[in-house]
Amino acid sequence: MAGTPLRVIPLGGLGEIGRNMMLLEYADDIIVIDVGLMFPEEEMLGVDLVIPDFTYLRENVHKLRAVFLTHGHEDHVGALPYFFREFACSVYGTRLTDGLIRLKLGEHRQLQKADLHVVKPGEVIDAGVFKVEFFSVAHSIPDACGLIIRTPLGPVVHTGDFKLDHTPVMDQHTDLIRLAQIGAEGCLLLMADSTYAEQEGYTPSEQLVGDALRNILVNAEHRVIIATFASLISRVQQVVDAAVFTGRKVFVTGRSMIDNVAMARQLGYLNAPEGVIVGVEEMRNTPHSKLVIVTTGSQGEPTSALTRMANADHRHVSIVEGDTVVLSATAIPGNEQAVYRNVDNLFRMGADVLYNRVSNIHVRGHASREELKIIQAVLQPEYFVPIHGEYRHLVVHSKLAESVGVPKGNAFVLTDGDVLEIDENEARQAGRVPASYVYVDGMGIGDVDQQILRDRAHLSTDGVVVVMVSVDKRTGHLERPPEILTRGFVDVEMNEDLLERSRRKVADQFKGADHYAEFGDINTKIRDALSKFLYDETRRRPMVLTVTVEV
Amino acid sequence: MAGTPLRVIPLGGLGEIGRNMMLLEYADDIIVIDVGLMFPEEEMLGVDLVIPDFTYLRENVHKLRAVFLTHGHEDHVGALPYFFREFACSVYGTRLTDGLIRLKLGEHRQLQKADLHVVKPGEVIDAGVFKVEFFSVAHSIPDACGLIIRTPLGPVVHTGDFKLDHTPVMDQHTDLIRLAQIGAEGCLLLMADSTYAEQEGYTPSEQLVGDALRNILVNAEHRVIIATFASLISRVQQVVDAAVFTGRKVFVTGRSMIDNVAMARQLGYLNAPEGVIVGVEEMRNTPHSKLVIVTTGSQGEPTSALTRMANADHRHVSIVEGDTVVLSATAIPGNEQAVYRNVDNLFRMGADVLYNRVSNIHVRGHASREELKIIQAVLQPEYFVPIHGEYRHLVVHSKLAESVGVPKGNAFVLTDGDVLEIDENEARQAGRVPASYVYVDGMGIGDVDQQILRDRAHLSTDGVVVVMVSVDKRTGHLERPPEILTRGFVDVEMNEDLLERSRRKVADQFKGADHYAEFGDINTKIRDALSKFLYDETRRRPMVLTVTVEV
DSSP, rough: OEEEEEEEEEEBBSSBBBEEEEEEETTTTTEOOOOOOOOOOOOOOOOOEEEEEOOHHHHHHGEEEEEEOOOOOOHTTTTTHHHHHOOOOOEOEEEEEEHHHHHHHHHTTTTTTHHHEETTOOOOEEEEEEEEEEOOBBOOOOOOEEEEEEEEEEEEOOOOBBOOOOSSSSOOOOOOHHHHHHHHOSSSEHHHHHHTTTTOSOOOOOOHHHHHHHHHHHHHHSSSEEOOOOOOOOHHHHHHHHHHHTTEEEEESSSHOOOOOOHHHHSSSOOOOSSSSEHHHHHHOOGGGGGEEEEEEOOOOTTTTHHHHHOOSSSSSOTTTTTTEEEOSOOTOOOOOHHHHHHHHHHHHOOOOEOTTOOOOOOOOOOOOOHHHHHHHHHHSSEEESSSSSSSHHHHHHHHHTTTOOOOTBBBBOOOOOEEOOOOOOOOEEEEEOOOOOOOOTEEEEEEOHHHHHHHHHHHHOOOOEEEEETTTTTTBSSSSOOEEEEEETGGGGGHHHHHHHHHHHHTTTTOSSSSSSSSHHHHHHHHHHHHHHHHHHHHHHHHHHEEEEE | TTTOOEEEEEESBBBBBSEEEEEEEEEEEEEEEEEOOOOOOOTTOOEEEEEEEOOHHHHGGGGGEEESSSSSOHHTTTTTHHHHHHOOOOEOOOOOHHHHHHHHHHTTTTTTTEEEEETTOOOOEEEEEEEEEEOBOSSTTTTOOEEEEEEEEEEEEEOOOOOOOSSOTSOOOOHHHHHHHHHHOOSSSSEEEEETTTSSOOOHHHHHHHHHHHHHHHSSSSSSEEOOTTTOOHHHHHHHHHHHHTTTTTEEESHHHHHHHHHHHHHSSSSSOSSEOOOOOOHHTTTTTGGGEEEETTOOOTTSHHHHTTTTTOOOOOOOOOOOEOOOOOOOOOHHHHHHHHHHHHHHOOOOEEOOSSSSOOOOSSSSHHHHHHHHHOOOOOOEESSBBHHHHHHHHHHHHHTTOTTTTOOOOOOOOEEEEESOEEEEEEOOOOOOEEEEEEEEOOOHHHHHHHHHHHHHOOOOEEEEEEOOTOOOOOOSSEEEEEESSTTTTGHHHHHHHHHHHHHHHTTTTTSSGSSHHHHHHHHHHHHHHHHHHHHOEEEEEEEEOOO
């Protein structure tokens, strides 16, 4: 196979945040790393989720050997149910990742096509020509891993999402020793997490948060309510530890938090002494000073438990003066308005609210610049591809890599669909494969296109005006006055005059013709005339739709 | 007038960012401080601007004595053109503020009703029972002021927007000596800027930015393009100074930047030696290494000069490899996506892009917590009202005030419309006045209501489906097959089957009736049946509109 290149094909997560998915291809073998989803951006109106474009894999399905999952976050595993609608293959992940995707695939009735395998760090899996070894990384979910992938051309390292943390909560370190061994051996290609490539210095340790939460529980005279990500099991462990230390009981609320806590306890990722985590009844009988509540809703999700509390709409928890509410999370861009609406409402109800801007109660799960330099230092890769980030993250990460030793020109800023080919002599960009946004909207997968999104954007701005005309098909004359219906445009009752003049403007379009055929496209004529009239009158541009009935 | 209370009535800017407007009322006199606008939040679909609710002023127009403007930013003066559509009175502001609002009122043909007066810091204006003195503050626009308002009950201090800056660019300090004099005399009420009440420590000095910009111009080998706010004249001055130091010419682009630079030079707020600021021709003849371009577009505004450059669509400036682009601004919440899209595109074109996350090239214009404590310390007010901020900013600012000496219970967290009454003995909240969001959309002012916004939100999510049926009014039978028109819902060509079944579903609603009167509201019946059918088929909920023609 001399001369056969290794092909690196990102299908998602490069040039955007989320829907991470990477292919490695060599001759007749393809392996997949992560199959994640992305939450829609602002202009993707009405879209529920965005998943990677599987076209290339569809066309090369005979090469598909296995899927490897770095960890259980949605942006790395969330598109698996859509993947298994059309593909069937082995899936490898660590124990918690496996537990999470079993739940998810079960809900979508897609378990039968995924051949799931639990692996441990250090284990090596054969997949065609590739040999894949998992190694432990510190990240904001237990059991996170990166991958060392042996290829015919040399070892490739994929960091997954990671940071360095020398005092992590559950002893989950990034395995620098193993990485240094690969570095000593000679690393062909490094692909490393760029999410925080803009951030100077080091990401603080989880220990900092543990200390802060403990102080809050020690000092609060009344109840403490802590909202965080349901997958951030280590944070829940920190709360439980602080609760034990201060003699408080823990009540868990919010569906995904309840599910995750139950699964984490069952699998041994969350250790709580008997009697510390309590149900509704015991929570009700516990004085507020001896209580801490762990809840979902740190992102202001509309139906989450914390949002219900903030709206005085939670079944079991009513916020009272003296409560301390802790948002142990950062608002993800796009969620700020919802998060701060909750903060405002909780303040209005008399709670004291601690959030990231005023308190050190959250640290991020991604490596900052000094950590990224350390990874470069221990691996000293020949080639480098920054992964997981918007375009600017990838650019600054690639500059960072070149500044600490990656040979000039050997760092490649790829975006989704760009193919990188590496052979014995060199690496080069080699064309593209399809990598569109695939929108999931209701039951539709991939059927929402740019035209539909443009129409939704138009409708959202100035609403819709529907014009109905009945035309005598022999004479071409209006058979009755036009009807006009509007939504989202103007207040109809206050604008009867405008609507009356609009009807006349429509009727005017029929003047001077003797029979219908003379009009050409009467709908276009009506639409153009009415759009212009309405813009002149209101400086708004509603979408104008016309229906013509020939009688 | 013993017993007459001083009434503090915020009409905007308390509980939100923007549209700042405050009334002070005593017996038969009302003065207005600032008349600002707000840019619409995400859910205010299609809205152009939001202005304060003038209802209370309308009902008490005989009391209106004057408007005082703290500075020329849009969130403090932007609603004046709408104000002067219905009111007429004297307006007081410093010279640059006056220059900016003359431009604005002129554009709206509203100059004649505003009796404009230029004042200087230290000057005192009589307005009914009130005597109003302007004092200088450091902020991100020249000539910014706060107000000392003498009332029958004692002096009130309104800070406007401010920070402390001991090394400002144009010697524009916050006048701590004057404030300390009022503190010594006894300050009745302090109203202070809360925008940065969450931020620990001190806001850095403008000098920091000046040094950073100079270093960039010294080190860049090619052209440097600097985007900032058009009103941030001091930043432009820093660029001009650095250009002079490095022997570069300055080219200015972007309409509002050109206008502001022209006015600032004319009024003496921007000092540039002869020949430093150049036109298009000279710019074209200057080598890139001797050029710096100052431009609008730091917020990613779609038609701004920087966005045009990033889209290779600017008339005079084409980005080339080697260019350094500096975003000397912070992305205002809501603008991040547009700002970073520009950053990504500029990187793609080969420019080096420096932005706030990777470089110290912007400082904010608002005081951080330690500065807010100093203002409390020099004024030691009896009562305190935090202004300019979302609810949480007001809450944390009021806690800060109480922590440094405002008597417990004397700090009032008011939101728009809340009335605070202060008399010789106490202060208390005393009811509310109308303070709705007033939306400007096209030519409409205040006519867009919640129903219209809800309709736009519905339309934006899943589009619109229009059903047209012709009914024989004698028999109640369908006179022909129903017609269906959709936009923003599904791809019509790919879903002909769905549409055909939808038409049948509509036709089914006419079965079993012998004449028209039996249907009750046929439109409702069609809408409900079709909505349910489409949801079951697609899990989408388009807005369904029906038009019935009786023939």
